[in-house]
Amino acid sequence: MEREASARTIPSARTVTEGNLSELYLSLQGEGLWVGIPMVFVRTTGCHRRCKYCDTEYALTAEPVARIWLGWRTGEPALLADNPVSLFQVVTWVQRAAKGVTDWVTFTGGEPLLQADFLANLGATLKEFGFRILLETEGGLPDRLEKVLPFLDAVAADIKLPSTTGEPLDWAGAEKFFRLLVQAPVTACAKVVVTPDIDENEFLYAVQLLSHLHADSPKPIPLILQPVTPARFVSKAPSFSLLAHLASLAQHDLPDVRIVPQVHKLMNLP
Secondary structure, eight states: OEEEEEOOOOOOOOOOOOEEEEEEEEEEEEEEEGTTEEEEEEEEESSSOOOOOOGGGGSSSSEEEEEEEEEEESOOOSSSEEEEEHHHHHHHHHHHHHHTTTSSSESSSSGGGGGGGHHHHHHHHHHHTOOOEEEOOOOOOOOHHHHHGGOOEEEEEEOOOOOHSSSOOHHHHHHHHHHHHSSSSSSEEEEEEEEETTHHHHHHHHHHHHHHHTTTOOOOOOOEEEEOBTTTTBOOOOEEEHHHHHHHHHHOOOOOOOOOOOHHHHHHHH
């Protein structure tokens, strides 16, 4: 395994910024509207939430070293890089990992928008090299989204219900976030992770939030119901009858409602 130190001064027309990564690798997108598409995943480290069902706990806090696979994520990483890493390094790794396979990159986390300035610069540079970019985010940081949105092609945003996450939700912030999405030239979907103890009234409130936005826009945002994959403090997946019931409720107000599990987990992929 190669060990790479952080490069801190790389000549560039753009100001080189730095960010903290957890890992970078090639895999199949396993969630939402883009299931099955090979993508290079750029996973940032750090998150302000502690969801009960989080399946990437290792990325919740700062990591001193980023793990880099320069292709499909199999075996040990090709190299380790000291955080923070430079924009130049990340672009080089993405190009090597994606070569001949994909032009898609996913920004994920942790919560990637905590490093919005870094991702805006990274996104702008990747776009110059012909990459398409998907952002996976909690859907509640609108001011940070505005910095990155011009460089995105797609957004998968959660509506993190208090009953499923164990944490409060800023509903006004979520509404502002999704309003930005319906106004932007991006493909987007909203996602609700469904746990057995989901509160139906909270769910209906989320449905109404999306429905009201659709009334003001010709571009509806699909709603993805994602049955939880047991992790952390959640040990049981929801029943199909619960999923079908929630989907039926949502379909009264929304034109596109889908039940999509984490397909990559079913395939034993990262």
